[in-house]
Amino acid sequence: MAGDASNCLLEVRGITKEFPGVRALRGVNLHLRRGEVLAVIGENGAGKSTLMKILAGVQQPDSGEVRVDGNKVTLEKVGDALDLGIALIHQELNLAGNLDAAANIFLGREFRKGPFLDRRTQHEKARAFLEAVGLDIDPATLVSTLTIGRQQLVEIAKALSVNARVLIMDEPTSSLSAKETENLFQVIGDLKKRGVSVVYISHRLSEVKAVADRVSVLRDGENAGELGRDAITHDAMVRLMVGRELSQFYQHKPHEPGECVLEVNRLRTPIHPEKEINFQLRAGEIVALAGLVGAGRTELLLTLFGVTPATGGEMRIDGKAHNPMSPRDAIAYGLALVPEDRKLQGLLLEMGVRENISLASLNRDQRRGFLNFDQELELSAEMIQKMRIKTPNDRQFAQFLSGGNQQKVVLGKWLAMRPKVLLLDEPTRGIDVGAKSEIYGLMEELAADGVAILFVSSDMEEVLGMSDRTLVMHEGRLTGELARSELSEEAIMHLATGGETKSVAN
Amino acid sequence: MNPMKKILGISGLLLFVVIVTAMAADSFTTAYNIENLIRRTALFGILSIGVAFVIITGGIDLSIGSIVCLVGCGLPWMLAVKGWSLPVALLIIGVVVVGLGLIHGLLITKLRLQPFVVTLCALLLYRGLARGLTGDQTVGFGTNFTGLRTLATYKIPLIGGFGVPVPCVILVVVAVIAAIFLNRTIYGRYLLALGNNEQATRFSGINTDRMTVLAYVISAVLAGLGGMLFVLDVNSAQPVDFGNFYELYAIAAAVLGGCSLRGGEGTIVGVIIGTALMQVLRNMITLVDAIPTHIEFAVIGAVILGGVIADELVKRYAARKRAERQAHH
CATH class of the missing domain: 3.40.50.300 (P-loop containing nucleotide triphosphate hydrolases)
Structure with missing residues (x-):
């Protein structure tokens, strides 16, 4: 050469x-x-x-x-x-x-x-x-x-x-x-x-x-x-x-999805205001949002979660129109977001595992404004056990946990809220293989319980292995939707690089 | 670091300074001096607790001294000069301090101005307003309003001619409410959380702007309460220097007491001990003949710097120990 x-x-x-x-x-x-x-x-x-x-x-x-x-x-x-x-x-x-x-x-x-x-x-x-x-x-x-x-x-x-x-x-x-x-x-x-x-x-x-x-x-x-x-x-x-060998590392077991939980109609995000986005999410479904870096996937999640409110279009949750103007609104409608940068957006690094897990549910569990310590203790114990968070005790600062355990803490915070729609942004980035498969297992369990999951991932194996359906974005636009049967790395890359739409979204 | 360890450390320092001063100056242990010390600690403690809430959110409030001045001059001006009734004066003060806190908080959260800038301008503004309002003349209660003044001057007699000044009782009440609010309500938890990581807290569904505004309101209200008690204590106020530098005493006490200016950290007990340490230091400088009075600021500055350095070194030592422990695993 x-x-x-x-x-x-x-x-x-x-x-x-x-x-x-x-x-x-x-x-x-x-x-x-x-x-x-x-x-x-x-x-x-x-x-x-x-x-x-x-x-x-x-x-x-x-x-x-x-x-x-x-x-x-x-x-x-x-x-x-x-x-x-x-x-x-x-x-x-x-x-x-x-x-x-x-x-x-x-x-x-x-x-x-x-x-x-x-x-x-x-x-x-x-x-x-x-x-x-x-x-x-x-x-x-x-x-x-x-x-x-x-x-x-x-x-x-x-x-x-x-x-x-x-x-x-x-x-x-x-x-x-x-x-x-x-x-x-x-x-x-x-x-x-x-x-x-x-x-x-x-x-x-x-x-x-x-x-x-x-x-x-x-x-x-x-x-x-x-x-x-x-x-x-x-x-x-x-x-x-594309065309790399896929290690059969994790394979999602597809199951019958339920009713439509989230419907997005002609939604415009502030970052790509000229593009309209349409898709639906059904209960118990795990949907991947694929695309190359900068395609606007994270921005879409942030808009769905009310961080950067939509500039047009509408969202329907369980058939009711809801346009969240803040994360607080989105949470009230049953959404949860595990953000891309867990240290910056997900964790209170210098506070304990317990305080991190309970943060979102304090408002629900309050007793006339006072903290419900018993409930908080119970909740954090339950999540530590359920998520198998490795920590010496629940007062350990989040910053001293490994990446995988930190991510489980963030997930635990949202599980405590029993969301209808779980948005995950690069859920396993920088996480070791063991914790990765545990997080996949959790996603599986949640879907089986009827939670609709939308996850952004740049990890091809993850997209191919975990999704019931894959939405692909390119420059702020949904360029296509691939059912599990149509799913291949080549098909995703084709859409992610701005190729012609193979199957029409919705 | 564990807040208990910080409180222990600062308590040790307080004890040390108390013992040294007691040995160096006989007059330190007289009932008169101790009562006086407690009263001053109580008055400054109220300001420090207020600013601690702001510091916990990662902000700063430089307007405290000027609010003390505005309220401290405004109260006798309304009562003695204008002859308004006490309820009217109290109502006006209440509305003004809540309003000022709201304005600070809204400018910081909605316009995204820096806390330092907003409250620095406030510092200049309110001092000027107080001087304009009073025509830069000393205002006081004269020989009237003695009943009201007992709030600051009366001592609840205990055995042996020793009495507990009323401001001390007020401080205890304020401190207990503040501690309960900070540690036992969801709002206190939100303040600590947003001081630790504002974005993560907002992403967890908390209206962090509203909580930040609340912190500035608390700070302004306690500065107003402090201003009233200060003027009742000394009977009159000169607008040109009443409450001068008090914001710095309050911030210094909060920092000594374990509040991190990065936010997310602080205890009410620590803040009170920090205030006491500041006051004992000032008392020591006055009483101990070997220390010239006019170097007061130098001594206080050196002690705070020493405390902060010690805190940082301990933190690093702990981090190194932790790293070593993890390396062994």
């Missing part, structure tokens, strides 16, 4: 990187030619970000080597990568909004006259770099007044100013409009002509098709294959991204 040696600018050989419990990359190879746009694609967690962080010197590989111009290099810090001309353009831009464009471009490398800033020279030099990225603005413009698309171009200009030869762009179009995206592609085209190479990471396969000279696919931290310019098609990319 090693390209033409004289033409190969950057080469990665046999990179392996392990994190505690996870092998993020396994013997990954990659090469990049001068003036080439290489797209790196893969599912959530395929290892793209880790690989890019290694190239940018943010993380160090456990083994393997990186070669630039054929010479082996060590990238121990961001500065090393920059010295070699490798610059990472982050998904979240790293600009100081309160400084002007020129100051951002030369941040840390200011032009000076003695101890003073030499603004004139700085602005002149900056103008040249801004022109190179097609940005016709005054270098004295405050960055915060620019659109996101233009800010991104400033960042690219900044990379050019350090003589970057390799630009790594991580989801560069995620917050750009269609026009800005087009403009970016034009800039990328110009950069190619100047001999700059681009590593382009994106979930948007249509864009990859438009911009890439070559596609390299990662799957579960390994090379899954490569596509040349002419072979880049939507289907070919999806085929390489």
